[in-house]
Amino acid sequence: MGTAGEPRTAQHVLVINAGSSSLKYQVVDAASGTALASGLAERVGQTGAVGHLRHEVGEDVHERELPLPDHGAAMAAMREAFEAFGPELASANLMAVGHRVVQGGPEFSASVRIDAEVVAAIEDVSDLAPLHNPPNLAGIRAAQATFGDLPQVAVFDTAFHRSMPAHAATYALDREIAQAHRVRRYGAHGTSHQYVARTAARELGLAPESANLIVFHLGNGASATAVAGGRSVDTSMGLTPLEGLVMGTRTGDIDPAVVFHLARTAGMSIDEIDTVMNRRSGLLGLAGSNDMRDVVDAAEHGDDDARLALDVYCYRLRKYIGAYTAALGRVDAVVFTAGVGENSAPVRAGALRGLENLGIMLDEAANKSVRPGAVSCISVQDSPVTVLVVPTNEEWEIAREAARVVQAI
Numbered sequence: 065m066g067t068a069g070e071p072r073t074a075q076h077v078l079v080i081n082a083g084s085s086s087l088k089y090q091v092v093d094a095a096s097g098t099a100l101a102s103g104l105a106e107r108v109g110q111t112g113a114v115g116h117l118r119h120e121v122g123e124d125v126h127e128r129e130l131p132l133p134d135h136g137a138a139m140a141a142m143r144e145a146f147e148a149f150g151p152e153l154a155s156a157n158l159m160a161v162g163h164r165v166v167q168g169g170p171e172f173s174a175s176v177r178i179d180a181e182v183v184a185a186i187e188d189v190s191d192l193a194p195l196h197n198p199p200n201l202a203g204i205r206a207a208q209a210t211f212g213d214l215p216q217v218a219v220f221d222t223a224f225h226r227s228m229p230a231h232a233a234t235y236a237l238d239r240e241i242a243q244a245h246r247v248r249r250y251g252a253h254g255t256s257h258q259y260v261a262r263t264a265a266r267e268l269g270l271a272p273e274s275a276n277l278i279v280f281h282l283g284n285g286a287s288a289t290a291v292a293g294g295r296s297v298d299t300s301m302g303l304t305p306l307e308g309l310v311m312g313t314r315t316g317d318i319d320p321a322v323v324f325h326l327a328r329t330a331g332m333s334i335d336e337i338d339t340v341m342n343r344r345s346g347l348l349g350l351a352g353s354n355d356m357r358d359v360v361d362a363a364e365h366g367d368d369d370a371r372l373a374l375d376v377y378c379y380r381l382r383k384y385i386g387a388y389t390a391a392l393g394r395v396d397a398v399v400f401t402a403g404v405g406e407n408s409a410p411v412r413a414g415a416l417r418g419l420e421n422l423g424i425m426l427d428e429a430a431n432k433s434v435r436p437g438a439v440s441c442i443s444v445q446d447s448p449v450t451v452l453v454v455p456t457n458e459e460w461e462i463a464r465e466a467a468r469v470v471q472a473i
């Protein structure tokens with residue numbers, strides 16, 4: 065993160081990422097990526113829990129407990145924190161509010177200025193990202209009420225993946241049913257994949273239009289994207305962010321018949337199965353924690369459940385490397401990003417184990433000495449496929465998109 069107190073330009077964007085029980089925010093200079101302030105409101109709308117707000121300006125951290133019954137209250141608390149601790153949030157030095165929106169559906173292939181029609185369209189596709197879009201919309205409404213004088217821009221997780229060819233986006237499901245209900249692969253994390261792909265191409269000395277990459281965004285949610293010539297040509301998340309890789313609490317790929325089986329033989333309702341597969345599975349379901357640090361630690365101390373969870377997680381990554389190598393034909397680099405991808409050497413090593421025949425040769429020492437926050441090359445010098453760790457910066461990408469949309473108007 066950069067420092068406060070730099071000269072004010074007209075490039076400052078307030079970036080909002082509203083999750084189901086949280087509100088993350090940053091004021092970012094779209095031109096430089098410098099974050100002037102950032103914060104996190106947690107336990108939003110959780111009955112019986114007291115909310116928590118953490119507001120950071122440079123080195124200063126301000127924390128506070130207070131009731132946060134909804135995203136409107138979180139937005140108000142954020143505004144109070146800016147008033148008390150800075151920086152000033154006047155429209156004179158803020159050009160836009162940029163919102164992360166996970167699902168843009170078939171409608172949106174690029175970022176847009178938010179108006180009533182856009183809000184209605186985001187609402188219309190909420191059933192395609194039931195865990196993500198409703199809180200994203202709550203964040204938009206709260207920001208409109210609080211910062212009505214500023215342009216608001218929606219930046220969609222799905223937009224980068226709209227370039228996917230039909231053969232990657234189409235499920236072999238009854239065509240009429242699929243069309244009637246807009247069932248196809250949409251993907252997610254596109255803002256991160258786009259930022260990381262561009263940064264990786266630069267690191268490789270390639271023009272973005274000529275880089276072929278396999279990008280792994282491994283956070284709490286996790287996804288892989290095959291990037292050909294700078295464009296997404298396949299991605300592991302599908303209709304919703306449940307498909308694909310093993311995640312903190314989500315199953316990723318699973319036989320859909322598991323749903324019928326649990327409904328018929330365990331008597332579980334669709335909502336119960338949804339909750340199990342989205343919130344109680346993945347690393348949490350296999351090893352008792354959704355935090356990869358706990359899982360690696362337990363595995364290293366001989367815990368068999370954690371060992372298996374780690375093996376399942378890494379094996380899934382290896383399978384996607386094989387699949388996307390076939391999809392791309394030529395791979396310039398495999399790229400790791402987000403919380404797990406940037407920080408976990410054992411996961412990166414596990415994902416790349418035994419792939420020398422695909423031209424992927426890890427430098428074990430470089431893998432173990434990756435500096436947090438820096439772009440690193442972790443393959444041996446003559447590895448045909450380069451392996452990179454690239455810190456993601458979704459907030460900067462959202463700020464750039466918001467600035468671009470506002471300047472184009």
Ligand SMILES: Nc1ncnc2c1ncn2[C@@H]1O[C@H](COP(=O)(O)OP(=O)(O)O)[C@@H](O)[C@H]1O
Pocket residue numbers: 282283284285312354355356357360402403404407408
């Ligand atoms: N040193 C580390 N080793 C392994 N995993 C880590 C480390 N630091 C963070 N993580 C993982 O990163 C995850 C969060 O990643 P992040 O990209 O911040 O996710 P999200 O944006 O989805 O909340 C945590 O759940 C944790 O498992």
Ligand SMILES: CC(=O)OP(=O)(O)O
Pocket residue numbers: 166196221252253283284285286305
């Ligand atoms: C789409 C998605 O999974 O997002 P997150 O990783 O923020 O949960």
Ligand SMILES: [Mg+2]
Pocket residue numbers: 283284402
């Ligand atoms: Mg994230």
